[in-house]
Amino acid sequence: MSWRLFGVLLSVTLLLTTPIRAEEVVLGLSKDKVSITTSFDGSDILIFGAVKREEAIPDGPPLEVIVTVAGPSTPLTVRRKEKRLGIWVNVDAVEVDRAPSFYAVQTSGPLRDVLKDVEDLRHRISVPRAIRSVGAPATIQDSESFTEALIRIRSRSDLYQLREGAVTVSEQTLFRTAVRLPAALTEGDYATRIFLTRDGNVISSYETTIDVQKVGMERWLFELSRNQPLLYGLMSIGIAIAAGWGASAVFRIFRA
Secondary structure, eight states: OOHHHHHHHHHHHHHHHSOOOSEEEEEEESOSEEEEOTTOOOEEEEEEEEEEESSOOOSSSOOEEEEEEEOOEEEEEEEEEEEETTEEEEEEEEEEEEEESSEEEEESSOHHHHSOHHHHHHHTOSHHHHOBOOOOOTTOSOHHHHHHHHHHHHHHTTSEEEETTOSEEETTTEEEEEEEEOSSOOSEEEEEEEEEEETTEEEEEEEEEEEEEEOHHHHHHHHHHHHOHHHHHHHHHHHHHHHHHHHHHHHHHHHO
């Protein structure tokens, strides 16, 4: 076989095995770093972008956009309590293998309309799919209720969010949305994913990260608590004593 023929066959093989994306994401962020300070009370991240095409907009179902932002995932234990003899006690527990500390899903329409279940299973987009919980004890028949309880609790604190219709899509080409990060954030890389869908099928995706870090006094206290816990504890006690003495002194002044 000649080298020229070999080159032609190799080119054809690569062409056939390389997926051709008719629509791709070009993304922008208002900020890719979030600094947690002592006065930090949350932050809004503007996510915007465009759809790059090699051809005209295809006919058929309109383009939909899904944006997810996920904080660092950690294992945790979800416990169920019951009141026995007038006292609330733990009766059951389920180990959750992985749960994001923060998770936001924002879509251009109702999630059930813009994403099929099989695609959700494949890409783990919805809030329940982002949580991995397997191997519950055999004595617990309703392990799904523990995951639901975790979602319910974190949703109340805005740590888990589902905002349907929050992504604006213009001319099936431009899109934008704003994700609200609450004050109670965990340090780390926040994975930001954008999915383009048509008729519920994912046709393209893009992923980047937002860096969330403590700075200033927050960083110093955090490092001190981890690296020198004894000194941190003594300092905390000293601050508490000083605060108590100061409050007592002020009270005496006003009584005089």
